[in-house]
Amino acid sequence: MTLEALADDLVARLGDDAVVTERAALRTYECDGLAAYRCIPGLVVLPRTTDEVAYVVKRCHDAGIPFVARGAGTGLSGGALPREDGVLVVLSRMSRIREVDVDDQRALVEPGAINLDVTRAASPDGFYYAPDPSSQQVCSIGGNVAENSGGAHCLKYGFTVNHVTGLEVVMPDGSVEQFGGRAPDPPGYDLVGAFVGSEGTLGIATEVTVRLLRRPETVQTLLAGFRTMDEAGRAVSDIIAAGVLPAAVEMMDALAIEAAEAAVDCGYPQGAGAVLIVELDGPVAEVETHLAAVDGFCRAAGAFEIRVAADDVQRVQIWRGRKSAFAAVGRISPDYIVQDGVVPRTSLAQVLHDIAALSAETGIRVANVFHAGDGNLHPLVLFDETKQETARAEEVSSRILDLCIEHGGSITGEHGVGADKKKHMGRMFSEVDLDVMQMVRCAFDPDNLCNPGKVFPTPRLCGERPGRRTAAHPLQEAGIAEIF
Amino acid sequence: MPEPEVVRPQSVEEVSAVLRESSGPVRVRGGGSKWTWGATGVPPDVVIDMAGLDRVVEHAAGDLVVTVQAGALLADVQTVLGVAGQWLALDPPEPAATVGGVVATAVSGPRRLRYGTPRDLLIGLTVVLADGTVARSGGKVVKNVAGYDLGKLFTGSFGTLGVITECTFRLHAVAPARRVVTVNTDDPGPLVRDILRSPLEPSALEWDGTALHVVFETVEPAAETQALATVELAGSGEISDRLPAGFAARPWEPGDVAGKVTHRISSLSAVLDAVRRQLPGCRIAAHAGSGVVHAGWAPSRADVAAALEGLRAEVAAHDGTLVVVDAPAEVKTQVDVWGPVRGLEVMRRIKSQFDPDGRMSPGRFVGGI
Numbered sequence: 001m002t003l004e005a006l007a008d009d010l011v012a013r014l015g016d017d018a019v020v021t022e023r024a025a026l027r028t029y030e031c032d033g034l035a036a037y038r039c040i041p042g043l044v045v046l047p048r049t050t051d052e053v054a055y056v057v058k059r060c061h062d063a064g065i066p067f068v069a070r071g072a073g074t075g076l077s078g079g080a081l082p083r084e085d086g087v088l089v090v091l092s093r094m095s096r097i098r099e100v101d102v103d104d105q106r107a108l109v110e111p112g113a114i115n116l117d118v119t120r121a122a123s124p125d126g127f128y129y130a131p132d133p134s135s136q137q138v139c140s141i142g143g144n145v146a147e148n149s150g151g152a153h154c155l156k157y158g159f160t161v162n163h164v165t166g167l168e169v170v171m172p173d174g175s176v177e178q179f180g181g182r183a184p185d186p187p188g189y190d191l192v193g194a195f196v197g198s199e200g201t202l203g204i205a206t207e208v209t210v211r212l213l214r215r216p217e218t219v220q221t222l223l224a225g226f227r228t229m230d231e232a233g234r235a236v237s238d239i240i241a242a243g244v245l246p247a248a249v250e251m252m253d254a255l256a257i258e259a260a261e262a263a264v265d266c267g268y269p270q271g272a273g274a275v276l277i278v279e280l281d282g283p284v285a286e287v288e289t290h291l292a293a294v295d296g297f298c299r300a301a302g303a304f305e306i307r308v309a310a311d312d313v314q315r316v317q318i319w320r321g322r323k324s325a326f327a328a329v330g331r332i333s334p335d336y337i338v339q340d341g342v343v344p345r346t347s348l349a350q351v352l353h354d355i356a357a358l359s360a361e362t363g364i365r366v367a368n369v370f371h372a373g374d375g376n377l378h379p380l381v382l383f384d385e386t387k388q389e390t391a392r393a394e395e396v397s398s399r400i401l402d403l404c405i406e407h408g409g410s411i412t413g414e415h416g417v418g419a420d421k422k423k424h425m426g427r428m429f430s431e432v433d434l435d436v437m438q439m440v441r442c443a444f445d446p447d448n449l450c451n452p453g454k455v456f457p458t459p460r461l462c463g464e465r466p467g468r469r470t471a472a473h474p475l476q477e478a479g480i481a482e483i484f
Numbered sequence: 485m486p487e488p489e490v491v492r493p494q495s496v497e498e499v500s501a502v503l504r505e506s507s508g509p510v511r512v513r514g515g516g517s518k519w520t521w522g523a524t525g526v527p528p529d530v531v532i533d534m535a536g537l538d539r540v541v542e543h544a545a546g547d548l549v550v551t552v553q554a555g556a557l558l559a560d561v562q563t564v565l566g567v568a569g570q571w572l573a574l575d576p577p578e579p580a581a582t583v584g585g586v587v588a589t590a591v592s593g594p595r596r597l598r599y600g601t602p603r604d605l606l607i608g609l610t611v612v613l614a615d616g617t618v619a620r621s622g623g624k625v626v627k628n629v630a631g632y633d634l635g636k637l638f639t640g641s642f643g644t645l646g647v648i649t650e651c652t653f654r655l656h657a658v659a660p661a662r663r664v665v666t667v668n669t670d671d672p673g674p675l676v677r678d679i680l681r682s683p684l685e686p687s688a689l690e691w692d693g694t695a696l697h698v699v700f701e702t703v704e705p706a707a708e709t710q711a712l713a714t715v716e717l718a719g720s721g722e723i724s725d726r727l728p729a730g731f732a733a734r735p736w737e738p739g740d741v742a743g744k745v746t747h748r749i750s751s752l753s754a755v756l757d758a759v760r761r762q763l764p765g766c767r768i769a770a771h772a773g774s775g776v777v778h779a780g781w782a783p784s785r786a787d788v789a790a791a792l793e794g795l796r797a798e799v800a801a802h803d804g805t806l807v808v809v810d811a812p813a814e815v816k817t818q819v820d821v822w823g824p825v826r827g828l829e830v831m832r833r834i835k836s837q838f839d840p841d842g843r844m845s846p847g848r849f850v851g852g853i
Contacts, residue, residue, distance in 0.1 A: 103677060103750035126681070148629050159627075161636070162604050171830070178826045183746040183804040184775045185590065185601070188825040188850040189645075189834055193603055193636025197629055217683035237546060243569060243657030283685055286706035342625045346546040374627045375547075410628035417630055428630055429620070436611075436619035437632040439837035443830065455631065 001063035003042045006087070009059060010045055014052055018093075020044035029088055032073045032080040033135070037419050041068070041082030048093045050168060050176060050206040057204065058174025060087055066449045069204045071112060071140030075147060076338060077418030079199045079454055089204060091142050097121045098207070105212045106165065106182045111142025111205050115149075118210060127212040130157040133414070134323055145205050148197030150414040152248040152322075153279070155373035157213070159414075161196040166209030169195060172202070172445035182209055194440060199416050200451040202444040216281035219247075220291045221315045224276045224303040225269025229253055229368075232274035233349045235301035236372045239278065240345065242297070244290045248279040249373035250322050253352075256329070256367040256380065257321070263328030266321030269305035276303075276372070277322055325369040326380065333365070333382035335390070337397045340415040341404035345375040354403050355379060364389065364396045376413035377404070402427070417455045425457050435460055488528045494536040496610060496618055496649045503647070504616035506530050509846050512643045514555060514582030518589050521810050522642050523821050525847030534584055537649060540564050542624075548655040549607070549624055554584025554648045565655060573599035573656045577732045584648045590640030593732050594688035594699065597773050599656065603639045608652035611638060611645070614839040618649075626654045637834065643845035644853050645838040659687075659701035663711035666728060667721040672696040673753030675718050676772045680749070682717065684710050689773040690732060696772065697728060735767035736780025741788065741811040745777040745795070747804035752777075755802055762795035775804070789818040796823055822850040 001009075011019045020026055021043060030038045042065075047053045060067045066086035073080055082088040095112035102125040107118055115136040118129040132151035133139055139149070145167070150159045157163075166180035179191040186192075195202050226232040232251055239246065252260065254273045260266050268275050278294050280287045291308070298306055309315035321328075329336045343351045352368060359366045367380040379400050383393035401411050401424055411417070411424045425434060434456055442462035444450070452459065488511075493499045503510065508529030513519060534555030541551040545568040552561050558574065558581050565571050575593030576586060587609075592601040599605065608622030611634065621634035638648055667675060672691040679689065679698065688699040698714050698721075700707040715721040736742040743763070747755040752772055759768055759779050766781035783791070796806040808821035825831070828851045835842075835853045847853075 101750070102681070104748045105680070106748070148633075150627060154627065158600070158604060159629075161633070162600060177830060179830075180826070181803050182748045183802070185592075185640075185744075185746050186826060187805055187807050187822050188640075188827065189831045190590075190603055190636045190640055191827045191830060193633065193639070194834075197633055214680065214683065216685075240548065241546065243660070245657065283683060283702070283706045283710055285709045286685075286702045289703040289705060342627050344544060344547040344549070344625055346544065371627070375625055376627045408623070409625050410623050410630050412630050413625075413627040414629055421630075425631065428623070432617060433619045433621065434631070436613065436617065436838075437621060437634065440632050440634070440637065440834065443833040443837045 001065070003065065003085070006059060006063060006065060007043050010056060013055055014045065014047060018046045018048070018052070020046070029070065029073070029082060029090065032070070032075040032078060034076050034078045034418070034420055037078040037081045039082050039084055041088035042084050042086055044088045044090055046090050046093050050170065053089060053170045053204055053206050054174050054176050056087065056089055057170050057172065061173045061447065061449060064447070064449065066452050068451045069142070069146070069200045071143030071146070072114070072138050074135040074139040075143060075416065075418065076340070077412065077416040077420045079146060079416050079418035079451070080143070081419045091140065094206065095140070100212070102127045102212060104182055107210050107212055109141050109208050109210060111140060111145070111208060113141045115139050115141060115144060122212045126215045128215055129163065129210055130213050131160045131163055134326070141208050141210070142205050145196050145208055146198065146200045147414070147416045152250060152371060155249060155371065156245050156247045161193055163211045164192055164196055164208060165211060167192055167195055167205050168207035169203040169205055172447065172450040180209065199418060199455050201441055201455055203450060218284045218287050219279065219281040219315070220287050221309040221318050222278045222291065222294055222298070223268070223307045223318045224278070224298040225272035225305040226274045226276065226301070226303050227272070229274040229352055230349055231302035232276045233352070233372070235276060235298045235303065237346070238297040238301065239294055240373070242293055244293055246278050246294070246373060247281045248277065249371070250277040251275070251370055251372040252322060252325060253368040255332070255365060256325050256369045259328040259332045259367060260321035260325050262331040264320050264324045266317065266324070268321055277318060322369070326378070329367055329380045329382060334384045334386070335393070336383065337381040337393055339377070339379045339381060339397050339400050340412050341377050341401050341409060342413040343375045343377065343404050343407045343409035345373070347407040347409070348372065348375055351377070351403050351407055355400060358396055358399055362392055362396050364393050366396065374413070375409065419454055422455055422457045425455070434458070488531045490531045490533055492533045492536045496612065499532060499612045499647050499649055500616040500618050502530065502532060503612060503614055508843065510614070510843050511845050512584070512588070512647050514585030515557060515580035517578035517581045518585055518591070521589060522848040524813060524816050525845060532647060534582060541650065543568070544624070545570060549626065549652060550655055551624060551650060551652040552583050553650050554582060554587070556583050557581070558583055558586055566658065569658050570655045571658050572653050573605060574602060575732060577734060583651055587639050587648055587651055588641060588643050592771070594690040594771055596771060597689055598687040603636055605653050606635045606639060606651055607654050609635045609638060609648060610650040611648055613646040614841060614843045622652065624652045642849045644835060644849045646844060661702065661704040661707040662725055663700045663707040664724050664727055665698040665711050665714040665718070665721045666695050666724065667698070667718045668695045670694070671753050671756065672770065672772050673756070676752055677750065678717055679714065680773055684713060689771070691770040691772045692730070693735060693768050697731065699727070733769070734780065735769040735778055739812060740780040740782050741792070741815055742809040743779045743781065743792070743795070744807045744809050745779065745799050745804055747775050747777065747799055747802040749773065749775045751802035751804070755799060755804065758795060758798040762791050762798065788815055792819050825850045
């Protein structure tokens, strides 16, 4: 079956307002939040129900046509990059929040539902949905499930996978499966856990059961200005060592602060070489005790100015600079790459020095914004395409990932592998590791039609057994890990 | 029946060699605390005893991460971590449990209310598959979305996908203070509901059959104020800074039918009622607030299977399941201990990818896997 014939078939079943075939309209779906990768999809379908998704997938499966699911298109690794020979299944019309039950601490939502809308729906009863990626005002729950999205507060509350208890999934052959549900610990393999974070390669989630949490009794947000990143880093280490688990610990360096000031006039402490945002939440007596401790650690580490938000307005003001940081660097650089890597928290200071040295060596500026509590770096690599700096910037960005791997970290903490980082997977995992991971894919999608070409550098044919390779593991070879 | 050969490898390479150089059914043994759990399954030719892999490989205290070999006793690991004021926030009560066994059976204890279950704390692992392939996933940083998370699949897999040889976990700080509010009640449902709707943040809500123990573990002033608020909310209650004797114990004895019931959180009262009616004379405990009820039953009547199936049907109405965790062999022949399972065909396909010859703990898991 050709894509044209498939389009006619889908129009007959779903109606012509659910199928996009005009090139100009298709072009609007050519990329997700990572615009460096573009591909105009062969066909776009906008189903409204699980049955319609299952029908589309079944037709693709029977015809051997690849398909890619897309939520809000805010992903930052090209995970929803379409195929020109395939179908893009856009889930934006399945955006209902079907049920909110605070006594069960669960909500049933469709994949196109906006993350923040789940919290809004639970708010009247004092509950909320914890994972809060920066894009939460526009990103969809289905996309969050695919990417195992985190957010600033995942230091304390965990990631999407810790907050999803059930899934309805259209499998890559078009059948519909239920995994988990409202109750905990479903017997059998943890299919919910396997599916969340699989980047759209194991099927399409069409209903998601999420946990809702009770709003904490109080929230306190502290902003501290330091002369240097080392001082701010020492404060973070001392806070964590004291057994305090903040909801969020965010750090920005001078260049990131400069960009944020230019963009949103956030009024951070003047002359700061680093700012730290620490948010504490929980019972009042706990938060008060921890806030005093955090204040003390910041002062002892050299903070020259500390502010604590007195109300929600001031809290929003403190967060504004941090939340605007990615876009804000557009004010100080014509082009930039947002990197996403992870290092053990105790390696932060060393890695930041290494990044600074890399920047000095190459002449490429790097602004640092990161989730300091869990070592998740978001270096912003600044460059000017018109000055032929693109290749050098990409080199710097790639070498930052090398630093993360050398320190025992990860090539992605929350943006995913997608199309962008599959070339780096072989630096973190051996071929055997990757082959074994792909056994999971073979169990779900033996024909390799569901979001093919993502996550893995080399697709594996599902008939073969992983060879017992004799080459040393890449991490072992690099002297980073002993044999496991 | 011939006795299985018991091997005690000292390294991951030796685990791999054992599997490469053998062919029949294999079972993995940690501390043996859950050896009889699950379906009876096929008797193994080879038992891999993990006692030789018991090292704490790395405790990165500043990163709140630990890497341990799977044969290490959970209690020993906690001792090592405790020196730094930290712990692995898993508190299943089985004595002599190994880390690998805890992960393989996904057991949990009262503090799952705050910290979750093994799946929520495991951030990396190394496994050996049936053909000797050594593979790893995840890593040693808490935040990491590179590649599929095999840890999720192996957690609770009862040894059916391969041998877990090394695990990396996220850790937590030990809280400086504790208060336990004990409220006597036959039906903890209403109080649990009120607590869950309140701003109180207990680390456990453990009901032992006669009393609800509301545990606060945090800084001193917060533990004290929340304990007082709980007494006020409950209208009664004794406050102590110590856990009661037998806290977290499973409500069963050797030889009992041991059942685990899950349910939607708000159904606690109805589920307790169903368990009492269907399993007369049973002992019950609940991880209240988490949707987990355990029951231990020494059946005095012949129609054990009918009672268990009756309970299974009732809890299904609360979106829950009944798993017969352990039972005398004759009971296991009468009931499907795992019960109906969602996604079973997908699970079978996963099993056949990882263990195409069906060597690993055959027949012990759901649907005969």
